[in-house]
Amino acid sequence: MSDPEPCRMKHTEEQRDLMKVKEESEELSEVKEESEELSEVKEESEELREVKEESEELSEVNEESEELREVKEESEELSKVEEEHHVNRSKIKKKFVKKRSANKSFACTQCGKSLTTKQSLEGHMRIHTGDKPFTCDQCGKSFNQKSQLYFHMRIHTGEKPFTCDQCGKSFNQKSQLYFHMMIHTGEKPFICDQCGKTFIWASNLKTHLTVHTKEKPHSCSVCGKSFSLLQYLHGHQKIHTGVREYMCFECEKTFITARCLKLHQRIHTGEKPYKCSHCDKRFSQSQHLKIHERIHTGEKPYKCSHCDKRCSRSEHLKIHERIHTGEKPYKCSHCDKRFRVSSHLKTHERIHSREKPHTCDQCGKSFSFKSDLEIHMKIHAVEKPHHHSLRSQTTRKHLEGENRKNASDPEPAE
Incomplete structure (x- = not known):
C-alpha cells in the first residue's frame, strides 16, 4: 500500500499556487480599477479646466457688457435730467462722471x-x-x-x-x-477745424490735417522725398526696390500696390462706377470724377503763390508756377534746349527724329505738328467745284507759302 502523504503535499502546493494566481488577479483588477478612476479624474480635471476658461471668458465679456450698460444708463439718465430740468448737460455730466469714478x-x-x-x-x-x-x-x-x-x-x-x-x-x-x-x-462726426471738412473716421481726419500743417516727417533714404504718412513712404520705396508683386492676368502688366492693380483692371472690365451728378459721363476712378465736376462747378482750388491765377488741377498749377520760377526740367537728348512741359519736349524732339504723326486724310501728306496739319487742311477747304476763281488760286498760294514758312521754323511756342 502506497503512502498517501506525497499526494496530499502535491495537492496542497497546487492549492497554494491557485491562491497566489487568484491574489495576483485581484491585485491586477484593483490596479485596473485605480487606472480607470485616475482616467476619470483626469477627464473631470480637463472638463473643469475648460469650464474655468469659459468662465474667465464670460467674465471678461460680462465686465465689458457691464461697463457698456453703465455708460448707456448714464446717458439715458443724463437725457432725462436735461429734459426735466432744462439744465446744462456738461454740468450734469460732471456729476455722473464723479459718481462713476467713485466705483x-x-x-x-x-x-x-x-x-x-x-x-x-x-x-x-x-x-x-x-x-x-x-x-x-x-x-x-x-x-x-x-x-x-x-x-x-x-x-x-x-x-x-x-x-x-x-x-x-x-x-x-x-x-x-x-x-x-x-x-x-x-x-461724419469728425470735423477739420481748419476748413470744416468732415470725416467718418478719426484716422481720415488725422491724415487730412497734414494738408494744412504741410508736415512731412517721413523721408525716403534714397531720393530724399518726404511724406506725411509712413504708409505713403513704404509705397514710394517700392519704386526704388523695383518690387512689383501685383500682376494683371489680362495683359501681364505689373503694379506696386493692389489698389493700382484694381484700378487698372477696370480698363479690361470697362467698369466705371463713378457717375457725374451734372451730366451722364462716368469714370473708373473717383479722383477723375472729382476733377471733371470742377468743369460744372467752376471750382479752382489751386492758387498761384506768385499771381492771382487759379487752377482746377494741382499739376496745372505746378506747370504754371514754372513761368515765375523759370524752371525748365525737361531737356532735349539731342540738343541743349529745355522745356517747362514734357509734351513740349516730345513735340520738339520730332525735329531731330523726323517723325510726322499727323497725316492729312485727303491727300496723305504728313506733318510733325498738328498746327501745320490744320493749316494744310485749309487748302482742301478752298478746293471746291465751280469755285476756281483767281481769288481761290491766290488763297491757295498764300496758304502754301505759310506752310513752307512754318516748316522752316517748326518749334511750337511754349
Whole structure:
C-alpha cells in the first residue's frame, strides 16, 4: 500500500499556487480599477479646466457688457435730467462722471486709469508691459486680451454675425457695422477745424490735417522725398526696390500696390462706377470724377503763390508756377534746349527724329505738328467745284507759302 502523504503535499502546493494566481488577479483588477478612476479624474480635471476658461471668458465679456450698460444708463439718465430740468448737460455730466469714478477702486500705476475689478486692471496692465499671452493657433498672431483673440478668430472661421439692414453687407464686429451705417446716414462726426471738412473716421481726419500743417516727417533714404504718412513712404520705396508683386492676368502688366492693380483692371472690365451728378459721363476712378465736376462747378482750388491765377488741377498749377520760377526740367537728348512741359519736349524732339504723326486724310501728306496739319487742311477747304476763281488760286498760294514758312521754323511756342 502506497503512502498517501506525497499526494496530499502535491495537492496542497497546487492549492497554494491557485491562491497566489487568484491574489495576483485581484491585485491586477484593483490596479485596473485605480487606472480607470485616475482616467476619470483626469477627464473631470480637463472638463473643469475648460469650464474655468469659459468662465474667465464670460467674465471678461460680462465686465465689458457691464461697463457698456453703465455708460448707456448714464446717458439715458443724463437725457432725462436735461429734459426735466432744462439744465446744462456738461454740468450734469460732471456729476455722473464723479459718481462713476467713485466705483472704480483699482488704479493703474503707469497711467492712473481706474478700473472696476482687479481682473480688468490685470488686462489693462498688459498694454504697458506688452505682454500678449493669447495666441491664435491658426496664424500665430498674439493679443493682450482674450476678447481680442475671440474676435480675431472670426477672420479664420468667416463668421460675420452683424449685417447691415440697408445693403446686406456683413461684419465680424458690431463697431464695424456702426461705422459702416454712417455711409448710409451720411453722418461724419469728425470735423477739420481748419476748413470744416468732415470725416467718418478719426484716422481720415488725422491724415487730412497734414494738408494744412504741410508736415512731412517721413523721408525716403534714397531720393530724399518726404511724406506725411509712413504708409505713403513704404509705397514710394517700392519704386526704388523695383518690387512689383501685383500682376494683371489680362495683359501681364505689373503694379506696386493692389489698389493700382484694381484700378487698372477696370480698363479690361470697362467698369466705371463713378457717375457725374451734372451730366451722364462716368469714370473708373473717383479722383477723375472729382476733377471733371470742377468743369460744372467752376471750382479752382489751386492758387498761384506768385499771381492771382487759379487752377482746377494741382499739376496745372505746378506747370504754371514754372513761368515765375523759370524752371525748365525737361531737356532735349539731342540738343541743349529745355522745356517747362514734357509734351513740349516730345513735340520738339520730332525735329531731330523726323517723325510726322499727323497725316492729312485727303491727300496723305504728313506733318510733325498738328498746327501745320490744320493749316494744310485749309487748302482742301478752298478746293471746291465751280469755285476756281483767281481769288481761290491766290488763297491757295498764300496758304502754301505759310506752310513752307512754318516748316522752316517748326518749334511750337511754349
